Amino acid sequence: MNLITDIYPLNEISITIVFGDEISLKLADRIAEFNQALIASPFSGFLTTIPAYASITVYYDPIKVYQSNLNGSSCFDKVSTYIRTLKINTSEKVKQPDKVIIPVYYGGKFGPDIDLIAAQANLSTAEVIQIHSAASYRVYMIGFVPGFAYMGGLDKRLSTPRRQQPRASVPAGAVGIAGEQTGIYPLDIPGGWQIIGQTPLKIFDANRPEPALLKAGDEIRFEPITVEQFRTLS
Structure with a gap:
């Protein structure tokens, strides 16, 4: 369970993943955990992530995503489906902050x-x-x-x-x-x-x-x- 509350398209090359509606260390830790998991297991076409207070925006190459074997008909469907099914290894330690x-x-x-x-x-x-x-x-x-x-x-x-x-x-x-x-x-x-x-x-x-x-x-x-x-x- 990755505790995502919403996913929506930001534009044609990115989506935003929402994890809550507050500013807290608990939510920041949850975002860091998910971000680390996504970077460790990127999908085809993944470019980078931008974490925020209660969300992460994920940027991707739409051509690579569309040509991939990810489930879905559109780039948004393919990426969002992958995101929702991404497994978080809770036993793996989150990288300590610099x-x-x-x-x-x-x-x-x-x-x-x-x-x-x-x-x-x-x-x-x-x-x-x-x-x-x-x-x-x-x-x-x-x-x-x-x-x-x-x-x-x-x-x-x-x-x-x-x-x-x-x-x-x-x-x-x-x-x-x-x-x-x-x-x-x-x-x-x-x-x-x-x-x-x-x-x-x-x-x-x-x-x-x-x-x-x-x-x-x-x-x-x-x-x-x-x-x-x-x-x-x-």
């Missing part, structure tokens, strides 16, 4: 919204930094722009709505909060998250073999650094 430490300089010109968050939570700025950096975060999905990691695990005391007026430009490396999520801007782009700090790491670099530093499933910890360390790492 652990990534992100150095962050909090506050000042790099974190213009941290005092606002502190005031709303009735905390000091130092307490906001301590709370944010003490938690362990799970990357649930990559989206919005290349390399932008949506992370769950934020302490509810720091939960803050997006800015009513988004900024015209947020620098690459900016660490922000939106609702009960935290994230890092990979590029210089407009954005409405509340910015509390910045990392000197390149979150996205098109010249790297793997352009995005983070991926769905990673476990993230933030480590406070001084401005001198920020300059050195930069």
